[in-house]
Every structure is written in structure tokens, then in C-alpha cells.
Amino acid sequence: MQSNSPDHAPLGDRSVLALSATCGFAVASLYYSQPLLPAIAASFGSGSFAQGAIAMLTQFGYACGLLLFGPLGDRLDRRALIACLLTANIAALVSCALATHLALLLAANTMLGLTAVSAQIVIPAVSGLADPARRGQTVGRLMGGLFAGTLLARTVSGLLGAHFGWRTTFMVAALIELVPIALVWRHLPRTAANTRLPYPRLLASLGKLLREQPLLREACLTGFVLYAAFNLLWGSLALLLARAPYHWGSDVAGLFGLVGLVGMLASPTTGRLADRWGGRRVVALAAVSIMAAFALVAGAGRWVGWLAAGIVVLDLGSRANLVANQTRLYALLPEARGRLNTVFMTSYFLGGAVGSAIGTAVAARYGWSGLSAAGLLCGALALGVTARFRTAGRTQAFALPRPGSTSSASSGK
Structure with missing residues (x-):
């Protein structure tokens, strides 16, 4: 049984x-570990391999957490689910701080990523309470907060x-994690289930969504390669x-996180552009921005x-990619927002894991120029994906005309 009715009264600006x-x-x-990777590896007598493994396993764990826990956002009360995940994440942070061997640290970082998925349950929940005409702007505001976390985490951890x-x-980070538990319990209302599917069928429905929704496939591919570029x-x-x-x-190294504040402040604007221009155009612009970024990095x-x-x-390009893709996915199937987000973000963070592993390997051998070449290739691949799906959408529209209907699933806007 599914419910398409709003979960609750619209949230006020303070709650958003x-x-x-x-x-x-x-x-x-x-992201706490990223500026610390050389120091962490050195403390265990390891080099660039350990640095790449820590970064990759954290992102890989996150992708697995999205796959395992993300669909439950459509099945359970989101507030209770988020509180449980945040509590488990605190335990993982403490385990990282206390790890005595590299293998234990790698396991703890995998668990850290696995339980760090709360934001990707909050965002679909809040988007469902937003005015449809302002959904992109609301998602942009949420992503602004998310991006602030990524930037400040690097800066604070570096210092x-x-x-x-x-x-x-890591111990300080565990204490900080108590704050979001209090915030979500105060400001996110209890939510009714959107579906009564048993958990195994809920997971199986992810593959069905991927098969049936071309827009979801497009978002997954562009998200994968552009977030890989970011993590390179x-x-x-x-x-x-x-x-x-x-x-x-x-x-x-951590202070460079502050340089990305411009991108963070631009997130609401990006959301408005997605509302006005359509998601595909903003994603293509994001790909071009990321190519320009790596030309500078050279x-x-x-x-x-x-x-x-x-x-x-x-940062501007990466944020535009994420906000635009999520905005158009949340308008696709309201009763399956959590699962759509799960499929997309799993692909997104698998791209991050691949980018982290490739980035350390390429940087160790070829330096800034090799890193730049890899990033340019990622941007070019994303542009190719958007062009391919745009052409396929036009072909489908001509082959199967639907008077009076402009489905977002086929148009990909």
C-alpha cells in the first residue's frame, strides 16, 4: 500500500x-580524514596505498549504506531511522580514534561510511514537504548545509x-555528532510510510526503478563520473x-576547504536554475565547469x-551536478523519493570511491598534470552521457507522441 499524500504540514524556514x-x-x-591521510598513513608505517584505501573504503561504505538504509526512508519513520544511524556513526568515529592496527582502521572507516547516510534520508523527506514550484530552491538550501559540512569538516580536521x-x-567529531541528533528530533516531524513493501521487495524495487526510469539512469551515470572527478x-x-x-x-590542506565557500553559497541559486532551465542543462553546465576546473589545476x-x-x-560544478540531478529526480515519483535517491546516491558515491582510489594512484605517479587529465576525461564523459540521453529522449518523443503530456521521465528536464 502506498501513500501519496503529504507527510506533514509544510516546514517553516527555521526548520529547513x-x-x-x-x-x-x-x-x-x-571528510574528516581527507586532510589527515598522510599523517594517518605515517602513524601506521604506510604510504600512498593506505591513503587511497582509507579514502576509497569510506566512500564505498557510504555507497553500501545508501543501498541498505536509503530505501527504509520510504518504509519507516525517518526521524527514528536517522537518530539510529547517527548513533551508530558516533560509535564508528570512536572506533577510528581507537584503532591500533591499519586493518582495524580500514574496517572502522568502512563502518563510518556505512552509517553516515542520514543526510540522504533528510533531503528526500524535506523535499516532499516543499512547494513543488520551490522544490529546487529548498533542495538547494539543504545542499548548502551539506556542502558547508564537507568544507568545514576538512578545515576543522586539518587544524x-x-x-x-x-x-x-575523530574523538571531537564523535562529540559533534550529538548536535544533529538533537536537531533532527526537534525539527523533523514523524512521517508515515510511503510503502508497506517488505524489506527484500523494497530492495528489489531499486532495480525495477533503474530499468524503467531513463532519467534515473542518466542521473546515475552523470553523478558517478562527476563525483569521481571531484574526489580525484x-x-x-x-x-x-x-x-x-x-x-x-x-x-x-584543510584550509583549502574554505576556498569552496563560493560553491556552497551558490547552491540555492543552482536550485532555482534547475527549476527554471531544467536539470539536464544544469548538469551539462556542471560538466563544463568541472573540465574548466581541471584545466586550472594543471x-x-x-x-x-x-x-x-x-x-x-x-566545487561550483560539483554542487550544480548534485542539486540539479536530485531536484529532477524528486519530481519523478513522489511515492518513491527515498528509493530514487538511494539508487542515485549509491551510484554517486561509488563514483567517489573510484575517484579517490584513482586520484591517489595518478597523483602519486603523474602529479598535477596527470590528475588534470583524469578530471578532464570525467567531464567529457558526463557531457557525452547528457547528449546521448537528450537524443534518445527526442527520438522517443517522436516515435511515441503523447498529446497533452510532457512526462519528466521521458524528457529528462
């Missing part, structure tokens, strides 16, 4: 702001790690900055200004 902060706090645990050690950073840089940034000519530590070994400019453009 609080839940935006919840998204930021919840997702931050994925804490440089002065107090990486283990202290962020997964290897601390490694490259520790080398000549910079020789900088985790504190400076010069990072000669002047740090090229790196700073590249990070700004990269």
Missing part, C-alpha cells in the same frame, strides 16, 4: 535551516590534526601539497593561485 545544518553535521564524518593529532580529531582532487590533495614545491601539512604545481581557482570552479 536547522535540517540543512543537520545535513552538514551528518555528512562531515565522511585539529596538526595541533592535537588525528585521533583527537580531494582524495589526493593532501598528498600533493605535502610534496615540492609546497611541503605543507594537514592544517594548510598549473597548480607552478602557482597555488591556479589550485585555488580550480577548487572554486570544481
